[in-house]
Amino acid sequence: MDSAFVALLLTGLFVGNYVVARFLGMCPFLGLSKKVDSAVGMGIAVTFVMVVASLLTYPLYQLMVKLGIEYLRTIVFIFVIASIVQVLETVIKKISPSLYSAMGVYLPLITTNCAVLGVATLNLESELVTGLATALLNGLFSGLGFTLAIVILAGMREKLDKQPLNKHLKGFPISMILAGFMAMAFVVFTYIKLGE
Amino acid sequence: MKTRDVAVNGLIKENAVFRMLLGLCSILALSNKAINGLGMGVAVTFVLVCSNVVISLLKRVVPNKVRIPCYVLVIATFVTVVELLIKYLSAKSSAIAQIGDAMGVFLPLIVVNCIILARAEAFASKNTVGASAIDGLFVGMGYTIGLTLLGIVRELLGSGSIFGLQILGGFRITFFSQPAGAFITYGLLICLFNITYEKIEQNNANRKRKASVTLSNQVTEEGAVNG
Amino acid sequence: MESLMLLIQINWRIVIISIGITAGVALLMGVIIMVIANVFTIKGQDPRIDDVKENLAGANCGGCGYAGCSDFAKALVEGKAEINDCGATNKDNKIKIASILGKQFSGEEMISVVACNGGINCADKFEYKGYCDCAYANMHSSGPKACNSGCIGLGNCASVCPVEAIKIIDEVAVVDRDRCIACGLCIKTCPKSIIKSIPKSAQVIVACCNECKGKEVMDICKVGCIACGLCARVCPHAAIHLENNLPIIDYGKCTGCGLCVDKCPKNVIHKVG
Amino acid sequence: MNDKVRESIKTICILVAITIICVALLAILNDVLYVAPDMDSFDRTAKSKSGYTLVEQNVKMTNGIVKMVAEGEMLNGEAVVGLYVEGKGSSPAGSFTLVVIIHKATGEILGVRKLVDGGDVGYEYLDDNLRSLMGTVIDGSTVFDSDNFVVQAGATYSTKACRNAMQAVAEYYYINYLQGGQE
Numbered sequence: 001m002d003s004a005f006v007a008l009l010l011t012g013l014f015v016g017n018y019v020v021a022r023f024l025g026m027c028p029f030l031g032l033s034k035k036v037d038s039a040v041g042m043g044i045a046v047t048f049v050m051v052v053a054s055l056l057t058y059p060l061y062q063l064m065v066k067l068g069i070e071y072l073r074t075i076v077f078i079f080v081i082a083s084i085v086q087v088l089e090t091v092i093k094k095i096s097p098s099l100y101s102a103m104g105v106y107l108p109l110i111t112t113n114c115a116v117l118g119v120a121t122l123n124l125e126s127e128l129v130t131g132l133a134t135a136l137l138n139g140l141f142s143g144l145g146f147t148l149a150i151v152i153l154a155g156m157r158e159k160l161d162k163q164p165l166n167k168h169l170k171g172f173p174i175s176m177i178l179a180g181f182m183a184m185a186f187v188v189f190t191y192i193k194l195g196e
Numbered sequence: 197m198k199t200r201d202v203a204v205n206g207l208i209k210e211n212a213v214f215r216m217l218l219g220l221c222s223i224l225a226l227s228n229k230a231i232n233g234l235g236m237g238v239a240v241t242f243v244l245v246c247s248n249v250v251i252s253l254l255k256r257v258v259p260n261k262v263r264i265p266c267y268v269l270v271i272a273t274f275v276t277v278v279e280l281l282i283k284y285l286s287a288k289s290s291a292i293a294q295i296g297d298a299m300g301v302f303l304p305l306i307v308v309n310c311i312i313l314a315r316a317e318a319f320a321s322k323n324t325v326g327a328s329a330i331d332g333l334f335v336g337m338g339y340t341i342g343l344t345l346l347g348i349v350r351e352l353l354g355s356g357s358i359f360g361l362q363i364l365g366g367f368r369i370t371f372f373s374q375p376a377g378a379f380i381t382y383g384l385l386i387c388l389f390n391i392t393y394e395k396i397e398q399n400n401a402n403r404k405r406k407a408s409v410t411l412s413n414q415v416t417e418e419g420a421v422n423g
Numbered sequence: 424m425e426s427l428m429l430l431i432q433i434n435w436r437i438v439i440i441s442i443g444i445t446a447g448v449a450l451l452m453g454v455i456i457m458v459i460a461n462v463f464t465i466k467g468q469d470p471r472i473d474d475v476k477e478n479l480a481g482a483n484c485g486g487c488g489y490a491g492c493s494d495f496a497k498a499l500v501e502g503k504a505e506i507n508d509c510g511a512t513n514k515d516n517k518i519k520i521a522s523i524l525g526k527q528f529s530g531e532e533m534i535s536v537v538a539c540n541g542g543i544n545c546a547d548k549f550e551y552k553g554y555c556d557c558a559y560a561n562m563h564s565s566g567p568k569a570c571n572s573g574c575i576g577l578g579n580c581a582s583v584c585p586v587e588a589i590k591i592i593d594e595v596a597v598v599d600r601d602r603c604i605a606c607g608l609c610i611k612t613c614p615k616s617i618i619k620s621i622p623k624s625a626q627v628i629v630a631c632c633n634e635c636k637g638k639e640v641m642d643i644c645k646v647g648c649i650a651c652g653l654c655a656r657v658c659p660h661a662a663i664h665l666e667n668n669l670p671i672i673d674y675g676k677c678t679g680c681g682l683c684v685d686k687c688p689k690n691v692i693h694k695v696g
Numbered sequence: 697m698n699d700k701v702r703e704s705i706k707t708i709c710i711l712v713a714i715t716i717i718c719v720a721l722l723a724i725l726n727d728v729l730y731v732a733p734d735m736d737s738f739d740r741t742a743k744s745k746s747g748y749t750l751v752e753q754n755v756k757m758t759n760g761i762v763k764m765v766a767e768g769e770m771l772n773g774e775a776v777v778g779l780y781v782e783g784k785g786s787s788p789a790g791s792f793t794l795v796v797i798i799h800k801a802t803g804e805i806l807g808v809r810k811l812v813d814g815g816d817v818g819y820e821y822l823d824d825n826l827r828s829l830m831g832t833v834i835d836g837s838t839v840f841d842s843d844n845f846v847v848q849a850g851a852t853y854s855t856k857a858c859r860n861a862m863q864a865v866a867e868y869y870y871i872n873y874l875q876g877g878q879e
Contacts, residue, residue, distance in 0.1 A: 021375055022301075026220035027310045060448075069441040071280065071726050072719065074304040075272040076448055079715075082265040083452035087459050094463040101494075111264055112313045114221040114305050121301050127759065127784060161582065164555045167591075168390050172217060176383025183376035254714070259707040261460055262453065266714055269449075273718035277725060284729040290811075297791065438723035442716055449715035453708035461700060 005137065008128055012141025014189035018115045019149040020182055025115030029150050030175055032106070034161070039154035041103045043147025047140065049088065049110050050119045053081050054139030057120040058132050077120045085111045115146055149186075153179060199330055206334025212311050213342025214389040219311040222302050223343055224378045230359050233347030235295035236302065237340025239282075241333065243274045244312050248332035250274075251320040267316050272307045279303055311339060350381050472496045474523050478516040479509065487606075499524065509606075533605045534623040535598050539574040539615075540630035540691070542595030544645040561614040569643035572615060572632050580609035580618060600695065626679025627672060631691045634667045648691040654683035738778035741807040742797040744768035748778050760784060760864030763793070765872075767800070775800040779868060780811075783861025792857040794826070796865045803834040803869060813854070829862065834869045 018024040025046065032042045057077050064070050089107045093100045110116055119142050123135045156178050165174065212218045219240070226236040250270050258266045282303065286293035296303070306312070315335055320328040348358055354373030356364035371377045476496040487495045487508040498504035499520065506517050506526075514532050551560055551567035557579040560566050566575040576594035581587070588602035589609060596618075598609075610618045617632045629648070633640050637649030650668035655661075662676035663683060670683075670692065684694045738748045748766035755762040764780035779796045797807035808826045832839065840862040 023221050023225040023375065023378070024305075026224060027218070030217070030220060064444065067440050067444065068437060069444060069723075071276065072441055072445055072722065074276050074279065074307060075269065075718065075722070076445060077304075078268050078272045078307045079265060079445075079448065079452065082268045083456055086262075086265065086456050090459050090463045108264070111268065112308050112310050114308050117305060117308050118301060121304055125301070125784075162555050164552065168387050168394075173383040173387040173390075176379050176386070180376045180379030180383065183374075183379055187374065187376065257710060258714075259703075259710060261707055262456060262711050265452070265456075266711060269711075269714055269718055273722060276722050280722075280725055280729045293811075294813075300791075433724060433727040438720070438727065441723045441726075442719050445719040446712055446716050449712045450708065453711040457704035457708055461704065 004128060004130075004134060008134060008137045009141050010189065011126075011128060012138060012143075013145045013148060014186055016142075017145040017149055017186050018118060018142045019146055020179070020186045022118070024118040025113050025146055028106070028109055028113055029146075029153065030172065030179070032109075033150050033154040033157050033175065036151060036154045036158060038106075039150045040147070042106045042109070043143070043150050045103045045106045046110060046113060046115060046146055047143025049081070049084060049107075049116055050139040050143040050146075051136060052084055052088075053077075053116050053120050054123055054135045055132075056080050056084065058123055058135040061124055073121070073124075074117075078117055081116050081120065082111050115142070119143075149182065152182060202327070202331050203334050206331060206336075207338040207341070210335070210338075211342055212335055212339040213346065214386055215393075216314075217386070218314055219309045219339065221305060222309055223346065224375075224382060225302050226299065227343060227346040227350050227378060227382070228354065228373050229298065230344055230347035230351050231291075232295060232298045233343035234340065235292075236299060237336070237343045239278050239299075239303070240306055240309060240311065240339055241336025243271065243278060243306055244315060244336045244339075245329055245332040246274045246277075247271045247312055247316060248320040248328040249325055251316045252323060252325045252328040255321045263321075267313065267321075268307065271312055271316070275304060275307045278306070311335065346382060346385060349385065350378065353377075353381070471523055472500050475499055475520050478519045478523075479512050532623040533620045534600060534603050534625075535605055535607070535609055535618050536621055536628050536695075537574060537580075537589075537596045537598055538617045538619050538629060538632040539572075539595060540646045540693070541568065541570055541573040541644050542576055542593040544593075545570050545573055545647070546643050558612075558614040566615075570633050570640075570647065572617065572634065573644070573647075574615065574617060579612050579614070583608050583612045622674050625672075625674050625677070626694065627677060627681065627684060628693055628695055629670050629672060629691060630693050631669065634669055636668060646689055646691060649689060651688065653686045653688065654692060657682050657686040737780070737795050737809075737811060738766055738768065738797065741778070741795045741809045742776060743771055744776070745771055745773075755868060757864035757867050759860040759867070762864055762868045765868070770806075776806060777869070777873065779865050781861045781864050781868075783857045783859070783864060792854065792861055794858065794861045794865075796862070798834065798865070798869055798873075800873065803874065805830055805832055805834070826858070834866050834874070836866075836870060836874075838863075839866050 012018075016022060019026065019029050028042050028046070033039050057080060060076060060080065061070065061073060064073060064076070085107050092103070092107070119139050122142075123129050123138055126138065129135050129138050153175065157175050160174060160178065161170070208215075210216050213223055222236055222240070226232045247267075247270050251267055254266065254270070282292060282296040282299075286296045315332060319331050323331070350372050352358055352363070353369055354371070354377060356362060356366060356368040369377075372381060472493075473496075476493055479492045479496060487504060495504060495509060499506060506512075506520055506524075509517075512520070546569040547567045548564065548569050549567055551563070553560065553563070555577050557566075557575045557577045560575050560577055565571045566573075568575060574595045576591055576596065578589075578591045578596070580596050581589040581591055584603075585606060585608065586602050586604055588599045588604070589596050590599065591597075596609075598618075600623075605620065605623075607620065610616070610620060615632075621628065631646070631648040633644065633647050637651065640647035640649050648669055650665060652665050654670050655663045655665055658677075659680065659682065660676045660678055662673045662678075663670045664673075665671070679694075681694050684690070684692050738744065746769065748768035751765040751767055752762075753764050755765070760781055760783040762779055762781050764778075766778045766780075768776055768778060770776055777798050777800050779798065780793070781796060782791050782793045784791050792813060793811040795807075795809045795811055796805060798805055808829050810823065810826060840859060
């Protein structure tokens with residue numbers, strides 16, 4: 001069990017990082033990384049939804065395979081995710097308005113987040129995921145990997161936006177180049193032999 | 197909005213790849229080969245046009261409380277149609293099989309592609325069916341052209357070929373086909389696009405100001421004459 | 424006939440199963456959403472808050488001093504805030520909100536404008552290569568520009584504007600009239616506080632804020648106001664009067680005739696209408 | 697109270713109605729576009745006397761997915777097993793799909809062909825490396841482990857994908873034909 005745990009941890013956080021290595025969840029990654037606190041808020045919200053999404057979609061898919069209708073997986077997954085987000089938004093708004101003002105405003109963004117549907121789909125194809133427990137772990141670590149990437153970029157961008165810079169490079173192009181350097185740094189981890 | 201405005205809007209002014217920066221997940225992932233970019237662009241355009249039409253039809257029927265789930269349902273249906281089509285066609289020709297395999301996880305991810313839901317929310321749910329269809333078509337075309345352009349640049353640099361045809365004869369900087377290359381190439385291309393876009397805009401502004409200056413000179417002369 | 428054949432070949436069992444399963448999931452999720460939506464509505468919340476929020480611009484810009492539109496709507500309903508604090512909402516929505524709250528509304532639509540046109544026309548005291556932040560630069564003997572009250576041009580206002588209406592052109596901030604939602608954030612962040620809020624219907628603006636005498640201004644800025652007073656004299660409606668070396672326009676009287684614009688030797692007064 | 701309930705029910709009905717219409721369209725389309733598993737890819741690899749019969753589909757192995765298993769008879773009368781297998785490479789390289797024909801009794805590999813090559817342009821796993829696998833006899837489930845698999849220089853990801861595919865083949869053959877009773 002522990003070797004799978006470590007393999008999932010390393011894949012989720014570094015080797016197969018959802019943002020930098022697999023290009024999932026790019027819109028919030030670049031849209032929300034202007035300030036570190038908004039990045040952290042988004043990261044937590046995405047990780048939470050990813051875990052809940054993995055929890056619901058994995059058993060649902062097993063049922064669909066038994067019945068032979070797995071071609072409907074996209075429509076069922078995204079419908080479940082949209083409903084999760086809708087329910088979460090109303091519940092958090094009621095239970096703790098303070099948490100809602102910190103994190104809740106990002107929830108509607110999560111429905112159109114490629115990372116959440118990505119984790120639901122990749123859970124089925126990744127060979128590390130064998131059961132529901134590993135699916136949940138994969139969801140958690142991929143979410144943490146997303147948070148790690150978005151917070152690092154937010155830190156860099158906050159400092160960089162104040163530097164005197166060519167006005168055409170300011171804003172989006174420079175954050176793409178920053179993300180490029182991050183991608184280079186993360187590639188180093190791919191050479192770790194993962195349980196081979 | 198005349199169709200000419202919608203066209204210019206979709207293709208240049210609000211080009212999804214270079215101006216509005218929507219659908220970044222698919223742009224970065226599918227631009228390693230030009231043929232992948234083209235395939236993805238066509239698939240996204242098909243889904244965009246169909247879902248725009250259906251959503252603008254349903255806009256009064258859908259209650260506000262479940263608006264997002266309903267829109268997502270419609271979009272997911274058309275994405276599954278594309279998936280089935282690709283599965284059917286890839287049995288016929290290996291080229292499509294290659295593209296379908298390269299798209300991989302990004303084919304079902306078209307559902308959450310920011311372009312489609314953005315256009316559905318911003319445009320389709322407020323305009324008529326015809327306008328939505330045209331808007332979807334042109335935004336899709338703008339996306340396809342942008343993505344294929346990025347694909348050509350990255351493939352030429354990354355593996356020395358365009359659409360699979362070896363041109364630079366084995367010369368290749370593998371950096372460009374890796375994720376890091378995707379980020380940096382895309383960033384620089386946008387910077388280039390901004391520079392040219394601003395120059396065009398300045399030229400237009402200068403021309404307009406020159407036109408208005410000549411106009412105002414005539415006014416002041418008349419003013420001075422009878423002032 | 425051929426299509427009929429097709430219909431028979433379809434494996435109806437799979438079709439029924441897939442419809443059944445997805446309809447079941449849809450039903451389940453729909454029920455959960457509706458139950459949670461009704462059970463978890465915030466009890467005792469004044470229903471008017473949602474209607475007010477509906478009419479607000481929804482830019483969540485924070486110009487009104489509240490954390491986003493929902494907070495501002497709650498404050499409005501509880502009477503703690505004034506509808507005019509929000510610059511973003513357009514006029515007829517404000518009237519609608521006023522009618523919901525049973526109040527009268529007659530405010531004038533405002534817009535922000537930068538009262539400086541210096542930038543490259545204004546000489547520099549020293550060359551500033553430091554942190555690209557107006558407030559920061561302002562601490563170094565009030566900025567690199569020779570004119571101590573003029574725009575430093577490092578773009579704090581541009582970065583804070585929620586609708587990106589402000590651009591830095593030739594080292595001076597310029598507000599784009601149609602995009603500006605008058606939320607007032609730029610007015611608060613400018614360290615020199617030279618961004619003014621004027622009625623949107625204004626035809627003419629004063630693009631200088633230097634209160635020194637004409638001779639001093641002449642040495643440092645090509646487009647600074649030298650307080651010659653020609654504009655005040657030429658104005659047929661006496662809408663302009665000079666106050667500590669700067670023309671003040673009374674937009675109630677100003678008809679936008681533009682005579683002052685042509686008269687001003689340093690073209691400090693610009694026509695924008 | 698009941699108008700809120702009625703309104704909720706109306707919302708749910710609309711939601712379910714849209715779902716049913718969409719899924720009905722999809723279900724019918726799925727049947728119309730049904731792709732019969734093409735047996736001819738087996739024939740192209742190893743000509744059979746009277747075509748192959750489908751045994752099983754989509755069996756998930758540790759290193760890959762055996763998409764299709766079919767049995768047939770060669771021209772010389774030998775019984776063979778055809779396997780349609782997909783091996784996963786690590787992230788930059790896509791997945792590889794191979795068609796492998798194994799002699800039913802002896803477990804010797806009679807034919808290997810590459811259907812989908814997930815490697816990037818210039819990283820393809822060369823056919824002659826595959827052909828070198830012909831003739832190896834699957835006597836255990838670990839016959840294709842990393843030490844005796846031809847590693848193609850420069851295309852490590854593609855090699856890994858092909859090796860995964862072959863390991864899945866060995867595992868399937870070992871479980872179903874060597875250990876298990878003859879099906």
